[in-house]
Amino acid sequence: MMLAIGLNNLPLIKEGDELEKIIAKAIEEKGIKLEDGDIIVVTEKIVSKAEGRVIELNKIKASKKAQELAEKTGKDPRLVELMLREFKEVIKIGENFIIGETKHGFICANAGIDQSNIEEGKVKLLPENPDKSAERIRKFLEKKFNVRLGLIISDSFGRPFRKGSVGVALGASGVIALQDRRGNEDIYGKKLRVTRVAIADCLASLAILITGEGNERIPVVIIKGLDYLGEGKASDLLREKEKDVFR
Amino acid sequence: MMLAIGLNNLPLIKEGDELEKIIAKAIEEKGIKLEDGDIIVVTEKIVSKAEGRVIELNKIKASKKAQELAEKTGKDPRLVELMLREFKEVIKIGENFIIGETKHGFICANAGIDQSNIEEGKVKLLPENPDKSAERIRKFLEKKFNVRLGLIISDSFGRPFRKGSVGVALGASGVIALQDRRGNEDIYGKKLRVTRVAIADCLASLAILITGEGNERIPVVIIKGLDYLGEGKASDLLREKEKDVFR
Numbered sequence: 001m002m003l004a005i006g007l008n009n010l011p012l013i014k015e016g017d018e019l020e021k022i023i024a025k026a027i028e029e030k031g032i033k034l035e036d037g038d039i040i041v042v043t044e045k046i047v048s049k050a051e052g053r054v055i056e057l058n059k060i061k062a063s064k065k066a067q068e069l070a071e072k073t074g075k076d077p078r079l080v081e082l083m084l085r086e087f088k089e090v091i092k093i094g095e096n097f098i099i100g101e102t103k104h105g106f107i108c109a110n111a112g113i114d115q116s117n118i119e120e121g122k123v124k125l126l127p128e129n130p131d132k133s134a135e136r137i138r139k140f141l142e143k144k145f146n147v148r149l150g151l152i153i154s155d156s157f158g159r160p161f162r163k164g165s166v167g168v169a170l171g172a173s174g175v176i177a178l179q180d181r182r183g184n185e186d187i188y189g190k191k192l193r194v195t196r197v198a199i200a201d202c203l204a205s206l207a208i209l210i211t212g213e214g215n216e217r218i219p220v221v222i223i224k225g226l227d228y229l230g231e232g233k234a235s236d237l238l239r240e241k242e243k244d245v246f247r
Numbered sequence: 248m249m250l251a252i253g254l255n256n257l258p259l260i261k262e263g264d265e266l267e268k269i270i271a272k273a274i275e276e277k278g279i280k281l282e283d284g285d286i287i288v289v290t291e292k293i294v295s296k297a298e299g300r301v302i303e304l305n306k307i308k309a310s311k312k313a314q315e316l317a318e319k320t321g322k323d324p325r326l327v328e329l330m331l332r333e334f335k336e337v338i339k340i341g342e343n344f345i346i347g348e349t350k351h352g353f354i355c356a357n358a359g360i361d362q363s364n365i366e367e368g369k370v371k372l373l374p375e376n377p378d379k380s381a382e383r384i385r386k387f388l389e390k391k392f393n394v395r396l397g398l399i400i401s402d403s404f405g406r407p408f409r410k411g412s413v414g415v416a417l418g419a420s421g422v423i424a425l426q427d428r429r430g431n432e433d434i435y436g437k438k439l440r441v442t443r444v445a446i447a448d449c450l451a452s453l454a455i456l457i458t459g460e461g462n463e464r465i466p467v468v469i470i471k472g473l474d475y476l477g478e479g480k481a482s483d484l485l486r487e488k489e490k491d492v493f494r
Contacts (some may be wrong), residue, residue, distance in 0.1 A: 003248065003251075070315070094492055115437075117433045160335035160484065160491060161354040163445065164444055179411070186462055196411045197411050198411025201413050202452040202455050203453070203456065205413065205414070206449065206452065210249060210473075215434045237410050238409065239408055239409055245407070246407035
């Protein structure tokens with residue numbers, strides 16, 4: 001049996017906040033007992049905010065290239081400027097979107113820059129190194145509660161071919177991110193062929209069902225009863241450009 | 248708090264089985280009390296089997312076109328023949344894969360034809376009309392247990408840009424499939440912009456964490472404590488070809 005509990009008792013997070021301590025306090029206040037094997041999903045929003053990845057748009061000056069792309073896409077030139085700083089490659093543009101590959105290797109629209117759940121006039125970039133952030137938060141919580149945990153930093157991305165966004169793991173620590181089951185057997189004893197499961201992304205999608213994406217104020221989900229601790233990182237899930245038939 | 252329970256007490260499913268009755272029996276045997284709002288995820292595998300979508304490969308004769316594609320991709324010509332019958336359009340081919348759009352509108356590798364968890368020499372096609380199958384199973388269980396349920400028929404697909412497969416809803420009934428949150432407010436009272444969430448796919452990804460994809464024999468997951476009943480269908484999630492920038 002799997003259990004997932006959302007934490008709705010965190011304060012609004014701001015730059016410089018020690019997020020791991022705030023999460024620990026929220027867990028204690030809720031009276032949740034962490035156990036070995038629990039997996040904690042933290043939404044990217046609060047990680048980025050705590051890490052100061054918040055930018056005042058009117059302090060940004062758009063380059064010529066950004067202005068051109070802004071005209072083509074109908075987006076704010078200052079936002080486009082930030083995207084160009086975050087992307088290492090622009091892949092597709094269209095009305096109101098720019099899809100590219102971020103410095104981390106994520107392929108997403110608008111470099112994951114988000115204007116929701118942030119003060120007017122400000123925008124939020126993705127964390128600099130979400131795998132590292134995940135590790136930092138995990139290690140703090142493991143020490144604090146004396147348990148072995150997995151930790152995911154989650155976001156939601158749209159995707160080709162299907163409508164709507166689903167969860168993605170931007171960062172992961174202490175969990176299996178990509179489970180390679182090739183060589184395992186099926187129920188008839190035959191070898192499984194192409195079964196690599198993106199466990200960390202599935203965990204992020206599970207979390208979305210609980211966090212919502214609006215004003216729910218549930219930025220942390222604690223998952224109990226699964227068996228996915230391991231040595232994975234979210235970067236395990238990045239597909240190399242040359243192996244991607246849709247780029 | 249969300250709870251998910253896997254059913255590991257179903258018999259091996261075969262053609263002609265009345266799947267809805269078998270699931271009902273498994274729920275009763277486990278002593279699970281269904282409640283209004285519960286969502287049941289059923290893996291595609293057992294739906295397809297019960298519906299007789301199982302083919303003996305050596306009864307298939309490959310057309311010339313299938314033979315050509317088989318040579319290019321290194322796949323079994325009889326399998327390719329089946330794929331060509333299932334696909335309405337082939338989109339990309341490569342070493343050991345053919346990606347296309349099925350008659351249902353799913354974009355996936357190898358037309359979702361699966362050789363795992365099926366007897367040697369046989370393969371399994373996707374259900375003919377998974378939304379309809381989902382509705383049939385849902386209505387049976389609702390009547391039987393006198394509750395309002397959601398039902399998802401789940402599969403796992405690979406995807407562009409990221410490694411590993413995640414859950415997809417092939418069929419859905421009684422649940423929100425695509426949640427449109429545009430117009431809702433964020434925590435600062437600003438309108439959310441582009442927030443459509445693929446709830447049904449997130450539910451399918453959640454289920455994968457419990458069903459596994461190998462010999463676990465957990466083909467049904469019961470999810471309690473979420474609030475996603477609605478009028479959705481899995482076909483709500485299909486993106487129109489002309490709106491897909493990666494086709």
